[in-house]
Amino acid sequence: MHTDTDRCVRAVRSKDARFDGWFFTAVLTTRIYCRPSCPVVPPKPENMTFLPSAAACQQAGFRACKRCRPDTSPGSPEWNHRADLVARAMRLIGDGVVDREGVPGLAGRLGYSTRQVERQLLAELGAGPLALARAQRAQTARILVETTGLPMADIAFAAGFSSVRTFNDTVREVFALSPSELRTRAPRTGSAAPGAITLRLPFRAPLTPDNLFGHLAATAVPGVEEWRDGAYRRTLRLPYGHGIVTLTPAPDHIGCRLVLTDQRDLTVAISRCRRMLDLDADPVAVDEQLRADPLLAPLVDKAPGRRVPRTVDEAEFAVRAVLGQQVSTAAARTHAARLVTAHGEPVDDPEGGLTHLFPTPAALAALDPETLALPRSRRTTLTTLVRELADGTLNLGPESDWDEARHRLMELPGFGPWTVEVIAMRALGDPDAFLPTDLGMRRAAQELGLPHTPAALTARAASWRPWRAYAVQYLWATDDHPINFLPA
Structure with missing residues (x-):
């Protein structure tokens, strides 16, 4: 979008927050970069240039605006609905892979050479993987400086910097303030628990x-x-x-x-x-597409901006999807809780009732299938899944190719279209995943006057693409199931 100058200028002049994170406004006269919704008086168009990422702005010598704090913008929705090399690379960078494994590790996970990854990121985002990771480290450092009482040296290494000097130089360059000045300017909040x-x-x-x-x-x-x-x-x-x-x-x-x-x-x-929480989604684009269907429009108008609930752990969700096959929500929770108690790692939670981490695929691969209170066929499905997740044969991580992952899942015993698509929707994050065989979907479609057989519903849903996973949320929301309501 940053190449459409007229559209960008209109967004800046109207201070349209919908475009925050889509592009950044770099002001040539002040050498400051802002988000489109910055509250200051917009500069003259001839003094503005538009860049696709905060990293590109920093690399070009611009510093972050102190008023609108562009580094805290929502992320670009592009990385949610795309599965190409650049989108997969951005998801991995967001997951800290460059800081932990370097650019060669990033390239290796993607199956490309470092040169090819760097070239494509530079072409689309105006910055390579190191610059993108550096911008992310700067934002992490700012959060730690402003919200904790950690010593600056501890913050430097926690944020991923190799030295305190690099940390100090980067913070000054990006924010035009020293780390100590950032802490002094931060609003004071109430007391928090240590850590x-x-x-x-x-x-x-x-x-x-x-x-x-x-x-x-x-x-x-x-x-x-x-x-x-x-x-x-x-x-x-x-x-x-x-x-x-x-x-x-x-x-x-x-x-x-x-x-x-x-x-x-x-x-x-x-x-x-x-x-x-699907927070980087573009609800305006999604809802506009779905609202074009006259039978979906009332659902969208009633509660716009529905998100797709996803997961923090793709392997965990795949296991839970298998446990939830053909059983109630309560039964699926019970099965999962048994696995957690038997194979999860204990944690302390003085403030609540959390007791364990969900078990890893490696831990579950070592379990005795006879201990599972599941039908024999589902035991086979679960043990095959965790074995392939544990040995790396099946990859559902942020770098995964959605079509390839679907193909691998369909090859596993006990995996049908419903299980594969619910994993694609909630674990892989494919915004076009679709569940035409789901009973709740078919019931909602029939009540709305939509086709309710899987083939006919799939044909009707062609006009909802690439946002069919969001259409699923709107259709599910017509039911009075507890999943559709905030708990009391």
């Missing part, structure tokens, strides 16, 4: 939280997830340790409180929570 980090997760409006948090709460696995005091809480397995997150819906943001055993996991934890 807790509190921040706000932005999103593009509108957002209807009912089905999003309702789904997570209604399907919560005891010990791993819970709904407590108006917030969804869960344990997180992270690269350097583990954590507990508390997510609270608010009208203009999602409150996020993280307690981590290792602060280096902050960036990854935020990225995974944003992905689980």
Whole structure:
């Protein structure tokens, strides 16, 4: 979008927050870059240039605006609905792969040479993987500086910097303030538990939280997830340790409180929570497409901005999808809770009732199938799945190719179209995943006057592409199932 100058100028002049994260406005006279909705008086068009990423702005010598804080914009929705090399690379960078494994590790996961990955990122985003990771480290450092009392040296290494000097230089260059000045300017908040980090997760409006948090709460696995005091809480397995997150819906943001055993996991934890809540989606584009169908339009108008509830752990969700085959929500939770108690890692949660991390595929691959209270065919399905996840034969991570993953899943015993597509929708994050055989979908379609046989419904849904996963949410929301309501 940044190449359409006229459209960008109109967005800046109208201070349109819908375009935050789509592009950044770099002001040639002040050498400052802003988000489109920056509250200051817009500069003259001839003094503006538009860049596709904060990293590109920083690489070109612009610093972040102190008023609109463009580094806190929602992420580009492009990386949610695309499955090409650049989108997969951006998802991996958001998951901290460059900081942990370097550019060769990033390229290796994608199956391309480092030169090809760098060339494509530079062509589309105006910055290579190192610059993109550096911009992400700067944002992580700012969060830690402003929300914790950690010493600056600890923050430097927790944010991924190789030295305190590099940390200081980067913060000054990006924000035109020293780390100490950032901390002094930050608003004082109430006392927090030791090690807790509190921040706000932005999103593009509108957002209807009912089905999003309702789904997570209604399907919560005891010990791993819970709904407590108006917030969804869960344990997180992270690269350097583990954590507990508390997510609270608010009208203009999602409150996020993280307690981590290792602060280096902050960036990854935020990225995974944003992905689980689908916060980088573009609801205006989605709803506009679905509203074009006259039978869907009333559902969209009633509660615009529905999101697709996703996951923080793709392998975990695949296991839970198998446990949920042909049983009730309550039965699926019971099966999952048994696995957690027997094979999950214990954690401490002084503030709630969380007790375990969900077991890894490696831990589940070692279990005795005879201990599973499941039909024999489903035992085979589950043990085959966890074995392939554990040995890397099946990859459902952010770098995965959606079509290839679907193909691999369909080859497993006991996997049909419903299971494959629900994993594609909630674990892989494919916004076009579709469940025409789902009973709730077919019932809702029939009540609305839509075709309700799988073939006919699939044909009608062609006009909803590439947002069919969102159409599923609107159709499911016509039911009075607990997944569609915020818990009391």
